[in-house]
Amino acid sequence: MIFLVGTSASNIWNAWQRLKALEEPDAALETHGGLIVTAQVNGPRGMPEPKGDTIEAVPDSDERIAFDCGHTGPVRFHYVIFGEAFETDEARLRKEHKRCPDCIVAEMRQEIIRCALCGHFILPGDSVACYGSGSDIRDEWATRTPDGGYIGCMRWDCCPSGGFFAGHWQGREGFKPAFEHGCAAAQAMATGETIVCGDIDQPDDEE
Secondary structure (H helix, E strand, O other): OOEEEOOOHHHHHHHHHHHHHOOOHHHOEEEOOOOEEOOOOOHHHHOOOOOOOOEEEEEOOOOEEEOOOOOEEEOOEEEEEOOEEEEOOHHHHHHHOOOOHHHHHHHHHHHOEEOOOOOOEEOOOOEEEEEEEOOOOOOOOOOEOOOOOEEEOOOOOOOOOHHHEEEEEOHHHOEEEOOOOOOHHHHHHHHOOOEEEOOOOOOHHHO
């Protein structure tokens, strides 16, 4: 994903007029830093409610094999991450069998978080948004940045605007910020400069 964020006096005035004219004020979200960004997209209302609240490995076979971690487990299984199912490669498991499903799930639970808006998963390495406060924040799903921001996903039907892009989730290493002022839109406002982002799916040191 590539985007550009800029600002000018006329843009700020127009955004403010659109904000006042909104029939549903909670369609606007406040960035961590106080900047209010409006976007004419469906936002979190466009995402389906997650179908589950856990990360599990579900057996698809009664056959069990020994894994290098010292445990036994099914040779065929799938993962369910907050209600979304992901298949595994049985042929690869028979060949490599390094870790059992339970060990992998234990690691997933330490690495994977939920979006504070839609509740769907955020994986290590994913680009993320950062929000200050807003009516769509769900505290029970939220992971906070060190300075108090709420981490959200960048899914098209969730994040209201690319201007909320703030950095990357690094799993147990935590949140890696991309901007000094919280997010792309706040950076543009604070510096008065146009912000051009390349491939936000990769942190700068991995591009």
